[in-house]
Amino acid sequence: MQTVVTAKLKLNTTPEQFKALRTTQLAYRDSLNYVSQYAFEHGKMSNAVRLQDATYEEIRLRFHLPSQMACSVPRQVGASYKTLWTKVKNNAVHRKEGKTKKRYKGLDKAPTFISPTLTYQYKKDYTFKKEQQVSILTLEGRVIVPYTGYNKHVALIQRGAEIGASKLWYDKPKKQFYLLVSLAIETADPTPETHKQVAGVDVGMRYLAVTATMQGDCTFHSGKQIVPKANHSARLRKRLQKKGTRSATRRLVAISGRERRLKQNTNHVVSKRIVLQHPQSLIGLEHLTDIRERTKRRKGKNAKQRKANRTFSKWSFAELHSMIAYKALLHRSMAIKVDANSTSQACPKCGHTCKENRPNKGLLFVCQNCQYTLHADLVGARNIAMRTLLIRQDWRGTGLLSVRAFCVGR
Structure with missing residues (x-):
């Protein structure tokens, strides 16, 4: 049996590498919104193959994404539309059964992608090097970035664990990049004798x-002790959003x-x-x-x-x-x-x-x-x-x- 865990790796970038990664992230997000708008205008498409056939060349020309990223964008948008269609169908069933009176409005307009997080495919968009370095694809080519992380996760990567896709995540308040890597770990098959x-x-x-x-x-x-702290953060965020000033916005980011x-x-x-x-x-x-x-x-x-x-x-x-x-x-x-x-x-x-x-x-x-x-x-x-x-x-x-x-x- 396999168990999937996520390794969070901190990327120690130079200013040039930081700029290249940030530019790639924003271009990837813009391409997601472009494909999302196209899918909405053409019958709210959720078929990733049809979306890729229709938008691949435009993604490459307009946003200058590498080929593998240009293939990942329609897949991600198609998966998002499939999820929304599932929610629409479930909502219709619940309304018919009288469980709710609200109509789900997730597909009333084209979904907008706000987070600049982008997806990398292992051995195509990124690979691991020796001495805790990772090679990552950007619009300007590959960059080799040193990384740090949880010792057990780093050991799994270096010892040949089964590595899957990853996500490049940007922590805006700290202005720091992280690579979230999925790792498949082999675990023993459960039996009634082992689980007494x-x-x-x-x-x-x-x-x-x-x-x-x-x-x-x-x-x-x-x-x-924890729930009141979480509720306080939620109330504070609500007050700052209602205030809407520039200082309130800076505080919200912080x-x-x-x-x-x-x-x-x-x-x-x-x-x-x-x-x-x-x-x-x-x-x-x-x-x-x-x-x-x-x-x-x-x-x-x-x-x-x-x-x-x-x-x-x-x-x-x-x-x-x-x-x-x-x-x-x-x-x-x-x-x-x-x-x-x-x-x-x-x-x-x-x-x-x-x-x-x-x-x-x-x-x-x-x-x-x-x-x-x-x-x-x-x-x-x-x-x-x-x-x-x-x-x-x-x-x-x-x-x-x-x-x-x-x-x-x-």
Whole structure:
């Protein structure tokens, strides 16, 4: 089994190399917007082959991109349009079923690419050299740039790990280039004999994650200090955007990405702790598809309900799940997804399920049938662990891991 990780390499460029990379990035972004406009004007095309046939020569002449980059642009635009078409179709189904009244407007106008991040293909656009150097293609030819990065990732690159495509990312506040390289790592195939332990993970806002095992062990990962900081960054950004002055814009550039980095770092810390606490385990995660629609307050339009909807849609639970998934594979464990229906409303002792088991939707769980009392998030984690155990027993009996979905690493 292969696990894909992303190596973040810091490029130590000279002023001339910096200028060449920045010029190439901006030309790549302009070509993306040109192809996006062409696709929109010709029936909102998503076929990458047709887009390449129609726009390749113009990309080469107008933006002077090398041949491989000129091929990557239509593919990226085509993939973006396919994603938008999928959202349009899903929205039509949800409107028909009465789940939402809003019409998805992602294809009402041509998508605009703002980020100058560009994609490089390995051995075509970039290659690695000796002494921690990388050769990168620009509009003016190749440049050889020294790089630094996480020691384990650098070691994987130098020892011949399977290297895939990369992205050239520009950190605007720090004026620094990074190369984000995908690396495929071989991991052992999971079996019921190697994954004897079972753990369940319940995610939320008060506690970012609560874990439980079948032996009664539990761990709470609180968001009490982190979530207010993230909310403060969001409020500050909103006030500066509303002000709109030049000084406010400069401040926005300086703090850009702060909230995202805070959440990402927190998810990294929490996921690492969970994985290290449960080695060689089958880790159950909730299947959270359409979680925002299912938890949305639909009655009334007052400010309190809007604030509640906004709060519950802020934290990146999918990112936390993906981090647990790929780190689990690196530590000889595996994460799977289980049914998330009523995990915090079902009694783990007698099985009775009803909304009244959680009075006022609080942190206290009181079973209305057997009076079993426990922390509501811990109840959710235990129910997830039991559902994971059932999947493991079925896996051991049939030899097939019949789960709704696998958690795939980044």
